[in-house]
Amino acid sequence: MVRTGDVLVVGGGVIGCAIAYELAKAGLFVTLVERGTPGCEASSAGAGMLAPQSENAALGPMLTLGLASKALYPDLALELRERTGLDVEYETRGDLHCFLDEGDEAVGRAAFAWQREAGFKAELLGRADALALEPDLSPEVRGCLFLPEDHWVNNPRLVTALAHAAALEGVTFARGEVGTILRSKDRVTGVSVGGETLRAALVILAAGAWSGQLAATAGLRLPVGPARGQIVCLEGIPRRHHHLLHVRGHYVVPRVNGEILLGASMEWVGFTKQVTAKVARDILDDVLRLVPSLGQLPIKATWAGFRPWAPDERPIIGPWPALEGLVLATGHFRNGILLAPVTARLVRELLVDGKPSLDLTPFLPDRFVTEER
């Protein structure tokens, strides 16, 4: 046995690191087990958009959760900078959903209508106004839906800052691959890592797309698996582009250092980490039509990552019923960067305060409980 503690977090992505930090601030003794470096999987592969308005087609629990999480970002960014010195590049200039033809425009107008009716900030801009915001847009652009309250961060930095802040709060980082979640009848007792046992009163499963596999080691059927996303990263000029851009399901995310992320695919191909020629071409076709000058930039990198996907595409947050000592925080799919702060807060409220401040019903693991061993 290596050591005992209050809480053991499995997985050091943005979700695990945010939870570890939050629980340590609340005074719990936390150990986080990660097989690589913090953020080495989806949390660095993602694009960092904090875009609940872009991501939702209607009012509902996902939008409520996303807005609640986005609201936590300004303070979190400041707090992380004060505590760690790291700037997570929280950017707030909004998102242009650009129209290249009538079909795009119809989709944009429909989104504009419900968002305005729901009381959100949204504007329909003509070509001249769109070009005034982003001069490199193609003259082919007919206009755009401008969502000024969708934001973004540098997500690899965010995970590093969360991990750093968690360590400063006293979280122990253990490097190793969790083989099994250990249980004794109706209680989880810890995990096995490379032949050793880590015991804990509470295990938080935050292993991203691998959470389903790990749950199976405790005899649980948790339908969480990988949804691959591919990104092409260009080497651009800092501050040349100022907004998130969307066009026909693809996007452009400018980072402070000049990197420009172009994404992304959505593929169910298991854990095959590849960038494929077809997906790269599809992304580049749409994006270069929108911003032709990007075609002159060097490709700096390409990568693929695995979004943690559950069949109803909602995160899974809360205790596994009828099994004491296991809490899930996974399945964040396309929105784990956005949802990390609220997930951490909800887990802390569940464990420390006893009552979450948002209705967790749509996100509880109960919806997937079919059978146990």
Ligand SMILES: Cc1cc2nc3c(=O)[nH]c(=O)nc-3n(C[C@H](O)[C@H](O)[C@H](O)COP(=O)(O)OP(=O)(O)OC[C@H]3O[C@@H](n4cnc5c(N)ncnc54)[C@H](O)[C@@H]3O)c2cc1C
């Ligand atoms: C291309 C792409 C674009 C995206 N864009 C956005 C976006 O713009 N905005 C947004 O909000 N979200 C975005 N996402 C989604 C977001 O990245 C994920 O939802 C989020 O990163 C999930 O975080 P996580 O901590 O659950 O998973 P991960 O980051 O995958 O972390 C899980 C960790 O668990 C570790 N682990 C797994 N198994 C074990 C084990 N047995 N033992 C020890 N450690 C283990 C892994 O090494 C990993 O570090 C995007 C994702 C992709 C792929």
